[in-house]
Amino acid sequence: MKREEARSRARDLVAKMTLEEKISQLRYNAPAIDRLGIPAYNWWSEALHGVARAGTATSFPQAVGMAAAFDEPMMEEIAGAIAEEGRAKYNAYSERGDRDIYKGLTFWSPNVNIFRDPRWGRGQETYGEDPYLTGTLGKAFVKGLQGSGEYMKAAACAKHFAVHSGPEAVRHSFDAVASEKDLRETYLPAFEMLVKEAGVEAVMGAYNRTNGEPCCANRPLMEDILRGEWGFEGHYVSDCWAIRDFHENHHVTGNAEESAALAMNTGCDLNCGDTFLHLMDACRQGLIREERITEAAERLFTTRFLLGLFDETEYDEIPYTVVECEKHLALSERAATEGMVLLKNDGILPLDRSRIHTIGVIGPNANSREALVGNYHGTATEYITPLDGILRTAGENIRVLYSAGCDITQDRIENLAYENDRLSEAEIVAENSDVVILVTGLNETLEGEEGDTGNSYASGDKLDLLLPAPQRALMKTLAQTGTPVVLCLIAGSCMDLSFAQEEFSAVLQCWYPGARGGLALARLLFGEASPSGKLCVTFYHDDDPLPDFEDYSMKGRTYRYLETPPLYPFGYGLTYGDVTVTNAEISIEKEEGLRYRSCVSAVCRNEGQFDTEEVIQVYAACPESQDAPKHPRLCGFTRIFLKAGETKTVQIPLDPWTFTVIDRNGQRIRGGNRYELYVGVSQPDARSIELTGKHPAKICVTLD
Numbered sequence: 001m002k003r004e005e006a007r008s009r010a011r012d013l014v015a016k017m018t019l020e021e022k023i024s025q026l027r028y029n030a031p032a033i034d035r036l037g038i039p040a041y042n043w044w045s046e047a048l049h050g051v052a053r054a055g056t057a058t059s060f061p062q063a064v065g066m067a068a069a070f071d072e073p074m075m076e077e078i079a080g081a082i083a084e085e086g087r088a089k090y091n092a093y094s095e096r097g098d099r100d101i102y103k104g105l106t107f108w109s110p111n112v113n114i115f116r117d118p119r120w121g122r123g124q125e126t127y128g129e130d131p132y133l134t135g136t137l138g139k140a141f142v143k144g145l146q147g148s149g150e151y152m153k154a155a156a157c158a159k160h161f162a163v164h165s166g167p168e169a170v171r172h173s174f175d176a177v178a179s180e181k182d183l184r185e186t187y188l189p190a191f192e193m194l195v196k197e198a199g200v201e202a203v204m205g206a207y208n209r210t211n212g213e214p215c216c217a218n219r220p221l222m223e224d225i226l227r228g229e230w231g232f233e234g235h236y237v238s239d240c241w242a243i244r245d246f247h248e249n250h251h252v253t254g255n256a257e258e259s260a261a262l263a264m265n266t267g268c269d270l271n272c273g274d275t276f277l278h279l280m281d282a283c284r285q286g287l288i289r290e291e292r293i294t295e296a297a298e299r300l301f302t303t304r305f306l307l308g309l310f311d312e313t314e315y316d317e318i319p320y321t322v323v324e325c326e327k328h329l330a331l332s333e334r335a336a337t338e339g340m341v342l343l344k345n346d347g348i349l350p351l352d353r354s355r356i357h358t359i360g361v362i363g364p365n366a367n368s369r370e371a372l373v374g375n376y377h378g379t380a381t382e383y384i385t386p387l388d389g390i391l392r393t394a395g396e397n398i399r400v401l402y403s404a405g406c407d408i409t410q411d412r413i414e415n416l417a418y419e420n421d422r423l424s425e426a427e428i429v430a431e432n433s434d435v436v437i438l439v440t441g442l443n444e445t446l447e448g449e450e451g452d453t454g455n456s457y458a459s460g461d462k463l464d465l466l467l468p469a470p471q472r473a474l475m476k477t478l479a480q481t482g483t484p485v486v487l488c489l490i491a492g493s494c495m496d497l498s499f500a501q502e503e504f505s506a507v508l509q510c511w512y513p514g515a516r517g518g519l520a521l522a523r524l525l526f527g528e529a530s531p532s533g534k535l536c537v538t539f540y541h542d543d544d545p546l547p548d549f550e551d552y553s554m555k556g557r558t559y560r561y562l563e564t565p566p567l568y569p570f571g572y573g574l575t576y577g578d579v580t581v582t583n584a585e586i587s588i589e590k591e592e593g594l595r596y597r598s599c600v601s602a603v604c605r606n607e608g609q610f611d612t613e614e615v616i617q618v619y620a621a622c623p624e625s626q627d628a629p630k631h632p633r634l635c636g637f638t639r640i641f642l643k644a645g646e647t648k649t650v651q652i653p654l655d656p657w658t659f660t661v662i663d664r665n666g667q668r669i670r671g672g673n674r675y676e677l678y679v680g681v682s683q684p685d686a687r688s689i690e691l692t693g694k695h696p697a698k699i700c701v702t703l704d
Contacts, residue, residue: 001151001306003233009310010301013038019290022297023279026264028237028272029101030300040099041304043237043270047082047107047145047154048125048376049514050332054093054102055379057085058328058515061336062374063111064492065511067127068533068573069338070615070637072140078335079144081328082107083154087315088322105307106155107145108204108237112138112190113165115493115537116557117549120166121447121460124374124492124512128536129558129570131186132634132655135193142198151308152201153315158194159204160239162221163187163211167549168450169459172242173249175209178552180666185629186554192230201234201303205268207242214250216242217266227267235299238263241273261287269296324381329516336513336520338613338639342531342574343497343539344507348484350527350576350610351435358399360433361387362426362478364408364471365441365490374492374512375444375452382515386439386488389518393526403429405478406470408443420470423477430481437525438478438504440471441490444512461549465496465542472499479503488521496542498567509535530576530612532639534682539568559683560629571617571634571683572691578608579642581616584679584697586654594670595656602679602697603649606642613641616650618679619696620658624672627661632676632684652679659703675701 013036014022021033032040049066051057060066060078069075086105093103112134115123127134138158147153163176163183178187194200203226205216213219216238226232246252246259253259260275261282282288304310322328342349351359365371369383384392391400404413405426411419430436445454446468453460466472476499478485484505489495492512500507508531510521523529538559540546545564547556556563559570583603591597600618616639619632636654661671678684680696689695 001308003302003306006302006305007298009305010298013301014294014297017297019283019293020280022293023276025297025300026270026276026279026293027274028270041309042099042101042104043106044272045086045102045104045107046376047086047109048111049374050082050378051086051089052102052376052378054089056323056381057378058324058332059373059378059380060332061339061514061517062124062492062512063126064124064128064536065339065513066335067133067137067536068341068511069335070133070534071338071639072136074335074338075137076140076144078331079141080147081331083145083147084318085323085328086154088318088320091316091318092320106157106202106303108157108159110138110141110156111159112194113160114186116165116554117546118465118494118537118540119462119549121168121453121455121462122166122449123537124447125376129538130536130634131189133536135190138190139193139198142194142200146199146201149314151311151313151315152306155201155303155307157202157204157237158191158200160206161203161215161226162191162206163552164206164208164215166461168461171207171450172245174550175212176552177211181662181664182552182554184666184668185662188225195226195230195232201306202237203232203234204237204239205242207239207245209250214246214252216268217246217262219266222267235269235303236267237270238268238272243268243271243273243275257282257285257287264288264292264296269299332514333516333520336517337524337529339511339533340513340521340524340531341509341533341535342506343509343568344501344504345574346505348435348486348505349525351525353395353398353526356398356434358401358433359390359394360401360429360436360483361390361439362403362405362429362436363439363474364404364406365443366402366404366439368443371441371443371490372513372515372517373444375448380515384516384518386437386518386521389522390437390525392519393522393528401429401433405474409446409468409470411470420473423474426474427477427481430478430483433483436478436483436485437488438475438485439488439490440467440475441495442492447492462493465494465540467495475499486525494537494539496567497539498541501567527576527610530610531573532575532613532615534571534573534615535568536570538562538566538570541567560631560633562631565687568691569683569685569688572688574692575612575614576608576610577606577612577614577642577644579604579606579612579614579681580694581680581697584699586677586699586701588701591656594660594668596659597656598654598658600636600652600654600677600679600699601649602652603647604640604642605647606644609644611643613639614681615639616652616679616681617683618652618654618677619684621676622661622671623676624674625661627663627669628671632678659701673703675703677701
């Protein structure tokens with residue numbers, strides 16, 4: 001259905017409503033209007049990495065783990081599977097009159113905030129620290145979720161608009177101050193891509209203020225940029241109870257009526273919360289006109305008509321049996337496999353079954369279901385932990401020994417025991433094993449959203465980058481046994497892995513890999529697949545000087561503005577193969593304004609002994625401009641599969657804004673006529689070259 005037709009039908013329907021009825025439809029739990037044949041509808045549904053909080057659904061890796069695959073087509077495929085399961089569940093629930101929370105088709109995903117600080121607990125929900133990667137993957141997710149049928153398959157929502165990435169503890173009162181340059185260079189590009197290139201149906205405002213104004217009533221962001229400059233036509237929704245923060249925490253209004261009116265008058269159409277219950281009083285006080293309420297209702301019903309909620313659609317016959325179907329489970333496992341990142345390998349991986357008789361599986365996350373899923377998740381029928389996966393994959397001739405080793409945070413597992421009550425068992429297992437698979441990390445109770453975690457001391461954020469003390473003690477103990485150790489980190493963010501890099505034989509970043517993540521991990525360990533993920537965030541040393549968490553300047557943040565060498569750089573990740581870019585060329589065609597249609601052609605060769613997938617990346621530097629980021633920035637990427645000894649040529653389309661920079665006033669300008677492009681399996685920085693032993697191919701570009 002075309003938007004104009006949906007808008008016309010919405011206008012006709014809303015015209016039949018009383019003011020009270022219109023207002024009732026502007027809250028997330030909109031009631032039925034029986035006289036008009038309008039059923040109740042709950043707008044609040046979640047789908048960051050699978051249909052969440054609504055019962056059983058396929059559990060995909062957490063968003064940051066999917067992003068580490070650098071696989072745009074797969075991201076669209078995953079979102080399409082999520083939408084299909086969402087439709088199947090909606091069909092089944094609505095047939096029974098079940099219109100509860102989390103059971104609708106308006107999914108408040110994806111989260112395209114920039115993971116600018118590794119301490120942020122919700123960073124796991126994002127696609128990492130790079131605006132181009134985030135926008136590209138977010139755009140694919142939106143296209144997959146919304147589909148290309150006659151009706152919208154499901155409605156996506158870009159959140160949290162716009163300058164939002166912690167700290168969680170102060171988000172209800174915090175003012176994120178960002179320069180015009182940082183806004184346009186870092187915080188806004190992904191949202192712009194989702195609005196202008198993917199047609200995202202909804203945008204959610206953040207809790208905090210940005211440059212003095214609440215994000216759910218921010219005129220520069222919402223009126224001037226979102227609807228004015230970008231032409232956004234969908235609906236705007238508040239984060240949950242964010243409008244209440246206007247008077248209770250931000251103190252920009254005096255009461256609930258003023259807060260409701262401020263949000264509504266600035267263009268917020270839907271309230272996740274209860275402040276819009278005061279809209280009638282705000283109208284009586286003359287704080288808001290009925291025409292604005294009518295406009296908001298029309299926008300919301302336009303979305304419902306686009307979804308076909310009042311019609312027969314091509315999605316009505318999707319059966320419930322697609323939920324966790326074989327195809328979707330296989331896709332989840334593939335995503336976990338592609339997203340895991342091999343950070344170190346002294347040659348121990350892949351494990352050689354002919355030389356290993358006993359494997360010790362140790363660690364608090366080795367047999368933890370909780371550690372698989374991250375936050376905002378659904379329920380899986382089967383959870384395959386790393387221990388489960390290794391037991392299934394090792395084969396009959398390999399003995400598997402297991403010890404938790406320690407609690408994930410506490411100094412003992414049994415309350416009446418001494419401290420470190422499982423440490424000696426872990427030593428025993430290690431000394432009786434040919435190799436140890438050590439599985440450490442965090443879970444959603446230790447990093448996540450304020451209010452949703454057990455990490456009360458930091459409201460879901462991390463105070464530092466260190467693993468909890470019991471895990472550090474376990475690592476030191478195992479390093480002293482003399483048995484080779486492969487560290488597998490299950491976490492949604494950067495942790496300090498300096499000790500593991502120095503002491504262990506291999507290091508593998510697993511993120512929160514989804515319900516079947518343990519099987520994907522085991523297949524990688526035994527060489528049934530080659531690791532091919534890349535870091536979508538920088539991994540620092542814990543003693544690296546991080547900027548103040550509350551400082552939203554990009555100085556010193558992320559790979560583009562780093563001032564000290566990282567432990568593991570953005571874009572880094574090893575494989576079992578040995579892929580090198582041997583030659584690269586570029587074709588460039590001028591488009592409108594400062595945009596160019598350009599494509600890099602790269603010749604890639606796998607000189608290793610293993611078949612592997614690899615991510616070929618392109619970074620751009622503008623040496624003539626002082627406005628360019630400190631380091632070359634990502635401007636293109638693609639996946640390629642190469643058999644051992646095979647050579648292929650791959651085409652990599654580039655960001656149309658590659659040959660521009662953002663000046664200090666936030667204006668996009670030509671940064672000069674000379675640019676340098678680097679094409680390889682990592683960034684062109686010294687640390688990446690040191691870790692990979694490879695220099696990227698270089699292309700010098702001179703523009704007319």
